[in-house]
Amino acid sequence: MPRITVDVDGITCTDEVQPRTLLVQYLRDQLGKVGTVVGCDTSNCGACTVHMDGHSVKSCSVLAVQADGHEVTTVEALSQDGRLHPMQQAFHDNHALQCGFCTPGMIMQALDLLAENPEPDDEQIREGLEGNLCRCTGYQNIVRAVREASQRMRAGAGPAMEHSGETPAPRTSTEQTAQQRVAGGQS
Amino acid sequence: MIPAEFEYVAPSTVEEAVQALDRAGDDAKVLAGGQSLLPVLRMRMADPGLVVDLGGIPEARGVREDGDTLVIGAMTSHHEVMRSELVRGHAELVALATRTVADPQVRHRGTFGGSLAHADPAGDLPAPVLAMDAEMVVAGPSGRRTVPAAEFFVDYFTTALDSNEVLVEVRIPKYTGWRAHYEKFNRVAQAWSVVGVAATVLVRDGAVARARVGLTNMGATPVRAHGVERALVGSPPTEEAFRRAAVHATEGTQAGSDASAEADYREHLAEVLTGRALATACG
């Protein structure tokens, strides 16, 4: 099996994967990073959005082997010391989620949007989120939350906000997987 | 769902990729950006024994100039194409059409050449490439050949590429100073075109000197709207002239019917959108 080395949320992971393993499966099943979810089979929903080398991608539409040598950031890297990231806080404050299934992807895509355009108007927010579907909220509060987050974040928007401050340390994923699986509550 | 098992290779040169494909016969699929291939594999609509990933081939990526020609590497992402100063300056139509492809996440991974080689009739890039008389540089076991865009798109999801060939780059004559617009009609949250019109126009001394128009999803392959181009050249760029030219939009088309639209509705759209594309390009 191919061996890959991927920097995931600031930690260097080296693992063997099948070629057919999707990046999202690798994150969830091998690394226990279940914050990223799968919502469809057709690349439409965006629930699985993570950042690869600072750009948003649908992790269901990337093979794990394609992430070899790259840097992946998931929603799990956002909060620091129990404090929500400003984007997460804005979603919370604006009731921008109901069931919450679309939220990890919405938040990661919203951060990509602000990295590219720190002061988007509502139209640009809607366009920036066009690859993310929400079946609950009707989007109004999501747009409101992203607008508010953009105001709160102004100076620090973008990839700099992504890292939780951990120093990347080489380590194989198996060491941490068991513990995270328990923490995540599912595998 | 997850894909069925396959072997995977990621060659670092075009020649290695061609060798791998040649050895595999019909049992291989080329992975460019993967934004169409991976959903297809996940839904098990394809089940290749080998996947050849072009992602590690530096030669196939990037935009450059070669005299009067703009060269776009097949593995250049949509995101890179739409932001490239060279593309915006010399092939604005390509930049504008690329901005409408799918969504930001897909544009980060999806590639220019991958979209063209996939040849989805609803894809947005074949029509501009056809309208602009681009040439496709194709590598195979016996070397490289150049295929004009007009011969590249053969049928639904079918191009002139053989199973042991890869698209390396696309050469587009420079359209510096031409105005352009890509007018697209699609359903919300599914960015595939029901119909799209790619138009680029050179206006000189108050009249249309030259025009290029291509249609998306008005048949199995993109269609060049020669009738519209002929009707437009020599006219002043007015609403009246655009309307008169747009009447010719459906000439030579063979629109199909599907869940998104009936053929006659597509024909109606082609005419309306052609008028809008010309007006916006010149506006």
Ligand code: FES
């Ligand atoms: S799971 Fe729906 S786009 Fe990835």
Ligand code: FES
């Ligand atoms: S909150 Fe339920 S899908 Fe968006």
